[in-house]
Amino acid sequence: xxxxxxxxxxxxxxxxxxxxxxxxxxxxxxxxxxxxxxxxxxxxxxxxxxxxxxxxxxxxxxxxxxxxxxxxxxxxxxxxxxxxxxxxxxxxxxxxxxxxxxxxxxxxxxxxxxxxxxxxxxxxxxxxxxxxxxxxxxxxxxxxxxxxxxxxxxxxxxxxxxxxxxxxxxxxxxxxxxxxxxxxxxxxxxxxxxxxxxxxxxxxxxxxxx
Numbered sequence: 168x169x170x171x172x173x174x175x176x177x178x179x180x181x182x183x184x185x186x187x188x189x190x191x192x193x194x195x196x197x198x199x200x201x202x203x204x205x206x207x208x209x210x211x212x213x214x215x216x217x218x219x220x221x222x223x224x225x226x227x228x229x230x231x232x233x234x235x236x237x238x239x240x241x242x243x244x245x246x247x248x249x250x251x252x253x254x255x256x257x258x259x260x261x262x263x264x265x266x267x268x269x270x271x272x273x274x275x276x277x278x279x280x281x282x283x284x285x286x287x288x289x290x291x292x293x294x295x296x297x298x299x300x301x302x303x304x305x306x307x308x309x310x311x312x313x314x315x316x317x318x319x320x321x322x323x324x325x326x327x328x329x330x331x332x333x334x335x336x337x338x339x340x341x342x343x344x345x346x347x348x349x350x351x352x353x354x355x356x357x358x359x360x361x362x363x364x365x366x367x368x369x370x371x372x373x374x375x376x377x
Contacts, residue, residue, distance in 0.1 A: 188348060188351045189276060189279055189280045189351060190280070192276060192341055192344060192345055192348075193273070193276040193277065193280065195337055195340065195341045195344075196269065196272050196273055196276060196296060196337070196338075196341045197273055198337060199269060199296075199299070199333075199334045199337035199338045199341060200266065200269035200270055200272075200273050200334075202330050202331075202333050202334040202337070203262070203265055203266045203269050203299070203303060203330075203331070203334040203338075204266050205327070205330055206262065206306075206327045206328070206330040206331040206334060207226075207227055207228075207259075207262045207263060207266055207306075208226070208227075208228070208229075209226045209227075209325070209326065209327025209330065210224055210225065210226040210229040210230050210231050210237035210238075210327070211224040211226060211231070211325040211326045211327045212224075212225065212226035212227060212309060212324075212325050212327035212328050212331070213225055213226070213309060213310060213315070213322050213323070213324065213325050213327075213328060214322065214323045214324070214325045215314060215315070215320060215321075215322055216320065216321040216322075216323070217319060217320055218319055224325055225314070226325075226327050227255075227258070227259035227262055227263075227306075227309065228240065228259060251312070252311075252312045252313040252314075254308045254309065254311040254312045254313075255308075255309050255312035255313075255314075257305070257308050258305065258306045258307060258308035258309035258310075258311075258312075259306070259309065261302045261303070261305035261306050261308065262302070262303065262306035262331070264302045265299045265300075265301075265302035265303035265306065265334075265338070266299075268295050268296070268298050268299040268302060269296070269299045269334075269338065271295055272292050272295045272296045272299065272341075272342075275288065275291075275292040275295070276292060279292075279351075283351075283352075286350040289345065289350040289351070290345065290346060290350065292345055293341075293342045293343070293344075293345030293346035294342065294346065295342070296338050296339075296341050296342030296345065297338070297339065297342035297343070297346070299338040299342070300335055300338035300339040300342060303331060303334050303335040303338055304335050306331055307324075307328070307331070310322055310324070310328075
């Protein structure tokens with residue numbers, strides 16, 4: 168008596184073209200970069216409540232005035248914002264570094280749309296975006312500033328902070344995708360500089376003699 172045979176499941180393969188790999192990652196990384204830059208320049212990164220009634224907004228490098236417009240923090244005679252706490256300064260610095268790293272990743276991905284570089288460049292771009300994710304996360308140190316430690320003051324995340332959260336998620340998602348995704352074999356536009364940069368590690372030189 169023969170036992171009933173069950174059909175074997177066939178693996179589903181999805182072909183990722185170089186255009187999709189580079190275009191998709193570039194688009195998400197670019198969106199994260201723009202959102203990150205907006206959050207750094209926002210004067211509404213933190214909502215500051217006084218006695219649960221009066222509400223003010225402040226950001227990394229500016230705050231809202233009495234009318235609601237953004238104005239830079241006032242500086243002393245030495246040109247330093249002496250009233251800003253160390254947590255605020257550190258959070259603002261990390262936010263700027265995250266934006267710079269995001270810009271470097273965009274530059275790398277843009278070059279790789281037109282040029283086939285070594286695979287290490289592709290994966291290094293992913294790690295740069297992961298670094299942007301870490302630095303963007305540290306921007307929330309601004310919530311630990313002296314302005315938020317007053318017993319009569321409560322600080323909550325404003326619109327700029329919400330944008331920073333979105334940028335943090337997109338940076339991580341794009342970086343993780345690039346690291347886990349196989350490097351595209353060729354560029355979207357046929358222009359290979361491997362002859363200039365040298366062969367990939369493990370590649371065998373081709374014999375042109377006949």
